[in-house]
Amino acid sequence: MKKSQLIILAIIVISVIVGIYLYPRVPQEMASHWNTQGQVNGYLPKFWGLFLMPLISLGMFFLFISTAKIDPLKENIKKFRKYFDIFIVLIIVFMLYAHSLALFWSFGFRFNMVQAMIPALGILFYYCGILIEKSKRNWFIGIRTPWTLSSDAVWEKTHKLGGKLFKISGIIAFSGIFFLNYAFFIFFIPVIFSAIYTVVYSYIEYKKQPK
DSSP states (O other): OOHHHHHHHHHHHHHHHHHHHHGGGSOSEEEEEEOTTSOEEEEEEHHHHHHHHHHHHHHHHHHHHHHHHHOTTHHHHGGGHHHHHHHHHHHHHHHHHHHHHHHHHHTTOOOOHHHHHHHHHHHHHHHHHHHHHHOOSOSSSSOOOTTTTTOHHHHHHHHHHHHHHHHHHHHHHHGGGGOGGGHHHHHHHHHHHHHHHHHHHHHHHHHHSOO
């Protein structure tokens, strides 16, 4: 088993152990969702509040591992597998971070959840850009359009541009710390723009290719 996989499983196991330890100590209902203003607008029974995130993390872990094995182009995934493995670890750490914030909230600590999540989202978006730049043609990871999947040249050009756009989106996301009332839009508008633009760009590049 790879080192990255051991790290992920260790994080999940520790999360479960912590959940078992905290079960008698947390309220019957735990805050589980915050609106764009950082105010609680959703709750879960404490069982799900403690164990839902580790269960989701475990499911995501197996999903990511499986896709890399069943992809018809899995040989291409091997070419950037180390970046993909780092991405999986980063996703699980991101989940752990969000879960930890919810636990602190349940014990009476008060903070702006949106502000607390901004750095994590910025890092995640930025690394998505790195992964996109490094990825090779496959069916599960990257900007998968009919045109990128049909041409290695279109894939490379689209992902080179898409990687830069997602890294810029990650940097822009950090500015949400200073504009909390507009943080939601600062997070997602650049990402949505990047996604739409790269889809259109892939089509344009495909049309340029020799028949």
